[in-house]
Amino acid sequence: MDSVKISENILGDLIAPDTRWQYFDFTLQNLKQSVDTIELSANVPEGVRSQIDICKKLFLYSYFVYEFATIAMERSFMAIESALKLKYKIDGEGEIKGTITLKRLLDWAVDNQKIEERFPGMKDTIRHLRNSFAHPERQNINTPFDAIWCFSENVKVINSLFDVSQSSSV
Numbered sequence: 001m002d003s004v005k006i007s008e009n010i011l012g013d014l015i016a017p018d019t020r021w022q023y024f025d026f027t028l029q030n031l032k033q034s035v036d037t038i039e040l041s042a043n044v045p046e047g048v049r050s051q052i053d054i055c056k057k058l059f060l061y062s063y064f065v066y067e068f069a070t071i072a073m074e075r076s077f078m079a080i081e082s083a084l085k086l087k088y089k090i091d092g093e094g095e096i097k098g099t100i101t102l103k104r105l106l107d108w109a110v111d112n113q114k115i116e117e118r119f120p121g122m123k124d125t126i127r128h129l130r131n132s133f134a135h136p137e138r139q140n141i142n143t144p145f146d147a148i149w150c151f152s153e154n155v156k157v158i159n160s161l162f163d164v165s166q167s168s169s170v
Contacts, residue, residue, distance in 0.1 A: 073147035077130035
């Protein structure tokens with residue numbers, strides 16, 4: 001088995017942009033601006049917020065380690081799951097005993113109008129992508145732009161869970 005080789009110039013490599021970014025004509029400042037436009041609503045609890053903050057940092061560091069964009073996207077699916085569990089508890093559904101599946105949480109959230117199923121099959125898409133990251137058969141690498149778009153969509157789902165106007169009308 002081949003081991004990963006660490007460059008002799010590891011410190012220099014850490015501050016050099018990943019060469020794959022050259023194909024996108026995109027700077028670190030452009031990346032930061034893109035990430036900064038994705039915001040959580042003020043009502044999102046700190047536990048979920050800290051997970052999204054880590055995703056944002058990973059996106060910025062993807063300028064130096066390309067694969068970090070995919071990892072950030074992966075983590076945003078875990079943040080959705082955390083947000084769903086938290087919302088389930090907050091809304092008085094009780095403590096989660098044992099295992100509660102992501103499917104059950106998504107069904108509960110859509111059925112109780114906690115989130116809007118913005119396109120047919122949204123719940124299945126979220127489950128499929130989250131499961132493919134949680135139980136990988138191979139390493140997937142997404143382009144940073146695909147990953148940022150997906151991350152942005154996941155943040156919209158999280159924001160909708162904690163939207164005060166939506167919660168009060170349900």
